[in-house]
Amino acid sequence: MLLLHFAIILPFLFAFIGPLLQKALPRVHTGWLMLPAPVFLFIYMMSLIPVNRERGPLQGKLSWMPSLGVDFDVYADGLGLLFALIITGIGSLVVLYSIYYLDKNKEKLTHFYVYLMLFMGAMLGLVLSDNAMVLYGFWELTSISSFLLIAFWHKRERSRYGALKSMVITVFGGLAMFAGFLLLYTVTGTFSIREWIAEAPSMANDALFLPAMLLVLLGAFTKSAQFPFHIWLPDAMEAPTPVSAYLHSATMVKAGIYLVARMSPVFAGQQAWLWLVSGFGVATLIYGSYRAMKQTDLKALLAFSTISQLGLVMSLFGLGSAAAFYTGTEQALFYSKATMAAVFHLINHAIFKGALFMTAGIVDHETGTRDIRRLGGLMAVMPISFTIAVIGAFSMAGIPPFNGFLSKEMFFTSVLNIREAELLGLHAWGALIPVIAWVASVFTFVYSMLFVFRTFGGKKSFEKLEKKPHEAPLGMLLPPVTLASLAIVFGLFPNLLSYSLIEPAMAAVHPNLLEPGKQFMVSIHLWHGFTAELYMTAGVVALGIVLFLLHRRTAVLHAPLFERVSLNRVYDSGLKLLDRFSGSVTKLYMTGSIRQYLIYIFVFIIAALGATLVSEGAVQLDTSGxxxxxxxxxxxxxxxxxxxxxxxxxxxxxxxxxxxxxxxxxxxxxxxxxxxxxxxxxxxxxxxxxxxxxxxxxxxxPKLKKEVVKLRFKLWNLLIAVGVGTVMTLVALSASGGSSFESISHYFLENSYTLAGGKNVVNVILVDFRGFDTMLEIVVLGIASYGIYALIRVKLKGDQEEGAIETRDPKLSLNVYGPRSNDVILRTVAKLAIVIIVCFSLYLFYMGHHHPGGGFIGALMASAALLLMAMSFGMDAVNRIVKFNFRKLTAVGILVAMLTGIGSFAFDAPFLSHAFDYFHIPLIGELELATATLFDLGVYLTVIGVTMTILFTIGRDQ
Structure with a gap:
């Protein structure tokens, strides 16, 4: 199913071509150019629902690094498809909403939509990947792209702070998850999540199984903002509202939920998994709902409500894992209802929370504030927004007939059922879970009412507002209206989702509960009689109304929880402490002396290599051969x-x-x-x-000055120089004197022509056998050249501002501006030499596959020609003759090399697989064409770009 791979890649393609389209159509809002991508993907994902039900999960495989077990495998079962629909569906509405929310004349829209497409592609890759290493790559890409989105208004200090906090915490969790994946690989020998699920029973007794579980959960808890890792989410609300509506209500924060659901078949049979997932979920639920009542900013209120709702879903997946202890029995189906509730509330939360975030954005956009204390009476001037807020908030509060009521009732059912589970004394402690769930639901009711009636109800106080309030334009209203309509439709007709989305997702979470060919019974009704759940809801409403009326007059309900002690203070203090500690350590060795830096490096080389040679007995001094x-x-x-x-x-x-x-x-x-x-x-x-x-x-x-130095200074230099020379000599002699392994050179000599179509073994190794190494090397070179360019530019800017003048040695400067009168001979010779060198460069590049040469050597030769041109005629002359930007040439070269590697996917071959063949061309004869030549072209362009960027950047700094 290459279409699944294309679905993941499509947002990245739009991120790449978006800026080009914007330049070609400058009058068109960038959002309209990007909107087709998520709409097409949503329609495509919708078309997969019946296919998934009839044929089973869809899957596709693209070889990437098969020798390492890392392949781009996609797997669209019910769970992955559900998340893909949320990502693309909410994404389509968010893109439409942002078109009207962001001003094209004031905002850098191209940057915004590029970041948004990167995030969408990363999320799709995360939920559709079967290979754990690929999933991890997309996982971290979501952190990077969300960092860019949160910091979109980067001139605001709070935006930068929120972006950095989210990245630090989620990347920390991601690294922990990565370590957990490596432990699972150590146990199973595979990175395939499906194979992990198949081998789950045999893994349970392994000593690495529990540490792997804890590390994976750490990644999930940080990403889904579970207590106490939730502190990044409220600060991330500094992002534009479309970002909050997308990342922090429907997608990014759900990544941790997805990970728990996906890994449940692996770990669900462990009591530690049930207690940790449900325990952290319930704690997050009660804490988030309590803190939400105390917020005065609409988005802050929604942020803590998101934390609370994520805790609810997390706890349901934890409670649903109890079914794994009763596989194949009625009890298993009994406890699996918690998973059903989790999946259903996952959908509902994305719907009503997306609508509420967009409503908060509308209020901010049309009034100039999100402060509840300054709002009120907007119902009369913003009736549509008020209606959306009522539907979304009542759904979040669990009031019928909206969809949130149904999943909240199912939540109550699940917490009541868990009392009967005889797992590690859960039948005793389990009685607390319904109580906590009920109290949290009361708080949820209160902050839901605060959102609606403190914003839209009460007395009008328009004089406190920065803008005269009015209803939002139709384009901004359409997305939240769509979501609000879904909240009503799925509330009245919930079984529309029963066997299309909910049951397939449950089957993915509990693949072993049912016999093959069977399916879960999913039947959801708005009315199911006078039950304990209904009485709990009635109590929530009754007590919730009382607390809402007492909210302003009761400090415990609205005053800050802790002012002097908080997790945010712990985070800030920890960062400051680490900063001071690292600064003090750095000052010990970062003295500004290049000589001391070299001493550190060389002493380490002497100690590390020398000790290794001696301890391993690897010193070989036999020169007889x-x-x-x-x-x-x-x-x-x-x-x-x-x-x-x-x-x-x-x-x-x-x-x-x-x-x-x-x-x-x-x-x-x-x-x-x-x-x-x-x-x-x-x-x-x-x-x-x-x-x-x-x-x-x-x-x-400055000019070189010979100074009298102390004998001790010279002795240190002598000792270090002799030590490095001795150690490296021993390494060379040992390497050539003997080896524990058979040399691989014979393999390359025998197969370079038959497998890669090249007689020049060195070049074949660089562009074929070890092409991945070469690609990474040119990427590193490109980054280094850009770094040098950026540093020089910053320095020049600083010199211009400070008027700095340095003393330099003019005898050592190149003629970078223009020829002098005594350059006639040099220029005359250079005209012919440059042509010869360039022709020889092209020859080296083209013939490098069979004869000495290649892209790297040819590029260096071309750079030498350009350098000679600069020395003879000046850099300005080079810019006039060679009319392209060398920095862009570097990027083009890297892109050509990467596209050559990606092109192998089209032929179901691993990344950077090359092909060659021989063709008979009239008048020329037989000619070999190899795709490695295209890769070598990327190397050629990159090296020229890197070399000339460095030389010209340093040369122009005068």
Whole structure:
């Protein structure tokens, strides 16, 4: 099912082409350009509902790194499909809502929608992935993209604070979850979640099983804002309201819920799982509902209500796990009703909470405030918004005939049923759970009424508002009206969801409860008689009304819970403590002295490598198998040693640069003698470009001054230099003198042509056998070049502001602006040399698959030509002749390399799999075409972009 893979990739494609579309259609709101993606995905997911019921779960497989067990496997069962529908359905409404909420003339809409599409794609990948490592990758991408969305108004300090807090806590949990996945892999030898479920009974007795469970739960609790990790969610409300409506009511916070539901078949048979999931859920439920009553900001109220509702759903999944202890019996079906309630409330919460967040955004947008103390009387001027608020709040409070009433009644049923479970004394302690659930429901009723009647009811106080209130435009009202309508429809006709969404999701959570071919009985009714649940609801309403009327006059209901002591203070103090501690530790070694930094590095190398060689007995000094040294080799070695020794005694930096270059060129001669033309070409060009780079860097330094240094200073340098030389010599001798493993060089020599179609083994290894390494290397190079560019730009900006003037050595500067009068000979020779070098560069690139060369060497050769052009004619001349941005060229190169790897998916091959064939072309003859050449083209472009970005950035800093 490649369409499932495409569904995940589609939002990322829109994130990529969105800015291009915006430039092509500048008058069109970016939201209209992005809206087709979630709408199409929602329709596609809807079409999968009958397919899923008739044929079973849909699945697809794309090989990525099969040797590591990491493949892009997708699995759309009832649970994954339910979440995908919520993600795309609410996402479509949020995009439509944001079109009218965000002003295209004031906001950076392109950034907003790119972040939103990244988040949507990450969430889809998370809920549809079967491979745990792929799921983890998407999990962390949701944290990154949500960080960008929360910090969208980055000029606000609170936005940055909220974004950082959410990222710190959720990424911390994500790393814990990652460790749990690794432990499960250690136990089972696979990253497939379906295989984990199949092997769950055999895993239970493993010593790593319980630690894995705890780590996975830590990831789930942090993501779904369970107490005490909930503190990031209220601060994340600094994001624009569309973000809050999407991330923090329907999708991101549900990721932790999804993880618990998905991993329930693995861990549900453990009593620790039942107690932890239900216990944390109930604690979060009561705490969140109590704190929600004390809020005066509409979004803060909704934030704590979200925490409370997430606790409710979490507790239901925990209580539903009791069914795993009675597999195949009536009791199993009895306790599985809690899972039914969890799935149903999951849907209901997404509906009514999305509507309420959008209503809060409308109030803020049309009045200029979200402070309940300044609002009131809006019912008369905003009747549609009031109606939406009533439906959403009454549904959240569990009042009939809305959908929230049904799932709340099912919640009461579940907490009453759990009293009968004889699990670790749960029949005794279980009596507390219904009491806590009932009290939390009372608080839920109170804050739901506060949201409606403190905002829309009461006396008019429009003079306190920044804007004259009025009803929102139709486009902003349409999304919450749609959600409010669903709250009514699913309340009156709940069985529309019974066997389309709820039962398949239950089957995914409890795959082993029923015999094959059977299904859960899901029948939901608005009226089911005078039951204990109905009496509990009546009590909630009665006491809730009383508390609502007493709210303003009772401090315990509206005053802050703790002012001096809170979890937020613990978090802030902890960060400050860590910051001070890390600062004090950093000051011990970050002295600003490059010499000391080198001492740290070299001493560590000597200690680590030396100790390892000695402890492992790996020192091999047997040179009997070495070849005799020739006269030429002896001469080169002597020249190399002398040039290296002469560097510290040079009287000028220019001479030191030249001597360093001599050492490099001597190494190049060694490669030539040892018949390694690829390495010789690379080393020669690197040395040439490095000399220019050294010249540019040393231009910024003051003139070299010879100072008298103490003997102790020289002895330290001598000892460290001798130590590093000795250790590295021992490493080289040991590596060449013996090995515990058979060399893999024979494999590459025998298969480079037959498997990769290349005779140049070095190039084949770089672009085919180890292509993934090469791709990561060019990504690192690209990041480094961008970092250098950013640092130089920041420095230049600071110099301009402060008027800083540095003393530099003009003798070491390159002619970067334009030719001088004595450059005639250089320019004349350069005109011919540049053409020759460029042609040779292209030759090296094209012929590198069979002969010495390749994309890396060819790019360095082209960079040398551009460098010669800059030295001869000036950088401005290079910009006039070569009319492209080298930073963008770097990005294009990396993109070409990545697309080449992704293209293999279209042929059901692992990532970066290459193919080749031979074709007969008239007049030319037989010609080989290899996809590795496209990958090498990406390397070629990236290296040129990186090299020239660094050289030109440093060269222009004058």
């Amino acid at each position: 070495f070849a005799d040294m020739s006269f030429y080799e002896a001469v080169i070695i002597i020249a190399l040693i002398l040039s290296a020794i002469a560097v510290p005694f040079a009287n000028s930096r220019l001479m030191a640069i030249i001597l360093t270059g001599v050492s490099g060129y001597m190494v190049t001669l060694f490669f030539v003698i040892f018949r390694a033309p690829d390495l010789a070409l690379t080393q020669m060009i690197v040395e040439t470009v490095s000399v220019a780079l050294f010249l540019l860097c040393f231009y910024h330094l």
